[in-house]
Amino acid sequence: MCGIVGYVGNKQALDVVLEGLRRLEYRGYDSAGVALAVDGTLATAKRSGKLANLEKTLAETPLPASTTGLGHTRWATHGPPTDRNAHPHLDTAGRVGVVHNGIIENFAQLRSELEDSGVAFESDTDTEVVSHLLAAEFGSPGVGHDLAEAMRRVCRRLEGAFTLVAMHSDVPDAVVAARRNSPLVVGLGDGENFLASDVSAFIGHTREALEVGDGQVVEITRDGVTVTDFAGRECQPGRYHVDWDASAAEKGGFDHFMLKEIAEQPKAVADTLLGRIDEAGRLHLDEMRLSDDELRDVDKIIVIACGTAFHAGLVAKYAIEHWTRVPCEVELASEFRYRDPIVDRQTLVLAISQSGETMDTLMAVRHAREQGARVLAISNTNGATIPRESDAVLYTRAGPEVAVASTKAHLTQLVACYLVALYLGQLRGTKWGDEIRWVVRELAELPAKVEHVLQTVQPVRDLAASLRDKGSVLFIGRHVGYPVALEGALKLKELAYMHAEGFAAGELKHGPIALIEPGVPVVVIVPSPRGRDVLHDKVVSNIQEIRARGALTVVIAEEGDDAVKPYADHLVTLPECPTLLQPVLATVPLQVFAAEMARLRGFDVDQPRNLAKSVTVE
Numbered sequence: 001m002c003g004i005v006g007y008v009g010n011k012q013a014l015d016v017v018l019e020g021l022r023r024l025e026y027r028g029y030d031s032a033g034v035a036l037a038v039d040g041t042l043a044t045a046k047r048s049g050k051l052a053n054l055e056k057t058l059a060e061t062p063l064p065a066s067t068t069g070l071g072h073t074r075w076a077t078h079g080p081p082t083d084r085n086a087h088p089h090l091d092t093a094g095r096v097g098v099v100h101n102g103i104i105e106n107f108a109q110l111r112s113e114l115e116d117s118g119v120a121f122e123s124d125t126d127t128e129v130v131s132h133l134l135a136a137e138f139g140s141p142g143v144g145h146d147l148a149e150a151m152r153r154v155c156r157r158l159e160g161a162f163t164l165v166a167m168h169s170d171v172p173d174a175v176v177a178a179r180r181n182s183p184l185v186v187g188l189g190d191g192e193n194f195l196a197s198d199v200s201a202f203i204g205h206t207r208e209a210l211e212v213g214d215g216q217v218v219e220i221t222r223d224g225v226t227v228t229d230f231a232g233r234e235c236q237p238g239r240y241h242v243d244w245d246a247s248a249a250e251k252g253g254f255d256h257f258m259l260k261e262i263a264e265q266p267k268a269v270a271d272t273l274l275g276r277i278d279e280a281g282r283l284h285l286d287e288m289r290l291s292d293d294e295l296r297d298v299d300k301i302i303v304i305a306c307g308t309a310f311h312a313g314l315v316a317k318y319a320i321e322h323w324t325r326v327p328c329e330v331e332l333a334s335e336f337r338y339r340d341p342i343v344d345r346q347t348l349v350l351a352i353s354q355s356g357e358t359m360d361t362l363m364a365v366r367h368a369r370e371q372g373a374r375v376l377a378i379s380n381t382n383g384a385t386i387p388r389e390s391d392a393v394l395y396t397r398a399g400p401e402v403a404v405a406s407t408k409a410h411l412t413q414l415v416a417c418y419l420v421a422l423y424l425g426q427l428r429g430t431k432w433g434d435e436i437r438w439v440v441r442e443l444a445e446l447p448a449k450v451e452h453v454l455q456t457v458q459p460v461r462d463l464a465a466s467l468r469d470k471g472s473v474l475f476i477g478r479h480v481g482y483p484v485a486l487e488g489a490l491k492l493k494e495l496a497y498m499h500a501e502g503f504a505a506g507e508l509k510h511g512p513i514a515l516i517e518p519g520v521p522v523v524v525i526v527p528s529p530r531g532r533d534v535l536h537d538k539v540v541s542n543i544q545e546i547r548a549r550g551a552l553t554v555v556i557a558e559e560g561d562d563a564v565k566p567y568a569d570h571l572v573t574l575p576e577c578p579t580l581l582q583p584v585l586a587t588v589p590l591q592v593f594a595a596e597m598a599r600l601r602g603f604d605v606d607q608p609r610n611l612a613k614s615v616t617v618e
């Protein structure tokens with residue numbers, strides 16, 4: 001995600017834009033930049049790093065006054081977070097300025113066409129193609145000086161998800177924007193109007209807003225707002241009054257960033273899949289920068305990670321071994337290099353890290369590389385240390401995760417691991433085309449299924465209330481349900497400061513079942529009955545065993561799984577889903593359960609005690 005602001009009015013545009021960017025910085029802070037319309041030109045400033053870097057630059061080298069401007073705070077997807085990759089991006093003549101949130105899937109082809117026509121690019125970003133395309137359209141027959149029409153023509157050539165905001169020096173009293181599958185709102189003022197990624201950017205100036213629809217182009221001037229679709233047909237967007245306070249607005253109206261990030265999971269999963277699977281169901285992970293031969297040469301995979309990322313790695317093991325037949329170990333990064341691991345050139349190390357800065361994982365990566373392994377990072381932070389020190393990277397696209405407890409980043413880690421495993425299976429021929437297409441179809445259904453789970457979790461919140469005074473909660477699962485049990489226990493520990501423990505269900509009889517006494521809550525993750533039925537039946541037996549000893553059973557099972565109903569004191573149902581992909585759905589109720597328990601117990605949901613978002617010490 002990135003933060004975008006546009007303004008036309010009677011105030012100093014720079015002040016309004018910077019204030020908006022401050023409120024949007026939670027959406028991304030890799031770099032920041034502004035552009036202002038000044039005397040027939042565009043005055044710009046942009047810097048990598050947090051907004052404070054840009055403000056320092058502006059204090060040292062002020063921009064001229066202007067009442068029209070735009071700004072951007074970046075969460076990098078294409079191109080590391082450097083000054084030259086910071087937005088806004090200009091055309092060659094410096095007369096068009098563009099800021100962008102999203103992913104332009106066909107940017108490489110568009111860039112190639114532009115370069116063939118002699119355009120020289122300044123940056124590595126996908127966004128810059130829009131600057132040059134707008135410059136080419138502006139002033140052309142049928143467009144003239146209509147920047148909105150130029151934007152409509154450009155949008156019709158773009159694939160992917162985007163919010164674009166643009167200015168042209170020849171039209172100093174207007175700012176134009178467009179959106180497809182990415183947020184954009186309009187703020188309506190008196191003699192001034194605003195564009196932004198969300199209302200928090202302008203809530204200090206106006207609470208009157210327009211919700212811009214998908215596939216629409218907006219033009220704002222100080223006196224008016226015009227909205228059309230990409231074909232130029234006039235639209236009438238819905239107008240609404242924002243009654244949130246500024247802080248709530250940054251959280252999108254949620255009480256906590258964690259709740260907002262849980263709610264963002266369908267889009268995070270969809271974004272992580274975007275552009276990586278073609279219509280024929282073949283995977284394209286060229287961005288990984290590992291050659292097919294290098295990947296075919298791999299004879300062992302070691303996943304290294306910490307905490308929640310480690311749990312994603314445990315799930316990855318099942319998928320990797322099932323789809324690629326390559327042996328896969330999963331190691332806690334803090335343990336990896338001290339156990340004198342057997343690593344060589346044919347070892348592929350998968351380093352999973354949301355922040356890309358976790359010191360335990362970074363040290364493990366360095367050790368693995370010293371031993372000759374190839375390292376593929378799966379990270380949510382473009383340009384972070386671990387991706388930079390790895391041979392290759394596959395970025396998740398969860399957007400900045402502000403809450404310390406990882407949620408949407410975790411689900412996208414699972415999806416990224418599935419993509420890597422499938423890609424290896426496709427490459428090594430251990431999965432046939434039709435098998436891969438089947439899994440790909442199931443992956444494509446995950447965003448909607450996660451959304452369905454989110455719409456049906458109220459019983460989970462009620463359950464948290466009924467268990468709030470319990471001293472301990474146990475979690476059990478088999479196969480990929482076991483890492484889910486571990487993740488559920490971790491969430492409850494780190495958020496509600498409650499003792500919780502995850503077990504492999506098959507391990508109960510080897511000791512932990514001694515913990516079961518009347519009233520002990522046990523959360524059971526039940527595999528799909530349509531998958532490997534032996535797995536399902538054994539978990540049902542485990543539920544009977546603990547129920548017989550008085551456990552209070554909280555069963556998470558697939559809709560229609562009648563076998564579990566007689567033994568479930570509380571039943572949480574999930575949409576149908578293939579066994580290996582079920583963690584993407586089963587984890588969600590456990591996130592909600594832990595967040596609600598923390599709220600009920602009066603703890604800080606976003607910043608639990610003793611924890612940090614990124615643990616940069618060993």
Ligand code: AGP
Binds near residue numbers: 404615
């Ligand atoms: C998860 O809720 C925790 N915040 C923690 O376990 C986290 O997953 C772990 O520290 C790894 O962080 P990383 O993904 O940034 O490397």
